[in-house]
Amino acid sequence: MRRVLSILTLLCGGVACGPGVDDNGQPPEMPSGLRPRRTDPTPSPYATVWKDFRPGPGAGYGQDQLPEVVFGPPAPSGDAAPSLDVLSLGAQGELVLGFGEVVIKDGPGPDLVIFENPFWVKGDRTQPYAELAEVQVSADGEQWHAFTCDRVGDGRGQFPGCAGWRPTSGFDPWAAPLDPGTSGGDAFDLAELGLEEARYVKLIDLDGDPESGPTAGFDLDAIGVVHH
Ligand SMILES: [Ca+2]
């Protein structure tokens, strides 16, 4: 089952939760003394570089916590409720993150994992509360390669090639390597695109409803690298 309206709208009371980004899509400047809440090992296998954000209509949620809300590991809240530690992209919004010195490499099987905040509606694994995005990767931040996303789905709650439908599991986020089999989230394999490595990931919301602001569209929690 797909739902256009975001449950987070209820939690934000239908009003903007954050101060927003500037005209260039940049996050607000961090107040002095404010540090990211997470202590990441070096190098972190999660996104650490803020590259670009073009919020779509209905965005707003999470923007008061940029950029660290999308850095570091995911903050799973179980299969039955959404993580609130996310950034909503808005309808057709776009976000690009990087990984610094960490290069995503094509190893056996999946190479990166996208963590949105889907959950199983009433515990039914055929009914994820899915909000989909297309995933693109790039080695230089200029030339992009898109995974083919089946946004219609298979009718059993799976949307192959898309991000935003497989819940995050409770797992040790610093166990190396990151294992999509235990972490949950949506896994992607560079080999499907014929690529050996990538440095940037772009997410493009597919089905967000501008009327469901400030939580419209895909809600990013984290991006993790499996092979690097
Ligand atoms: Ca691979």
Ligand SMILES: [Ca+2]
């Ligand atoms: Ca969501």
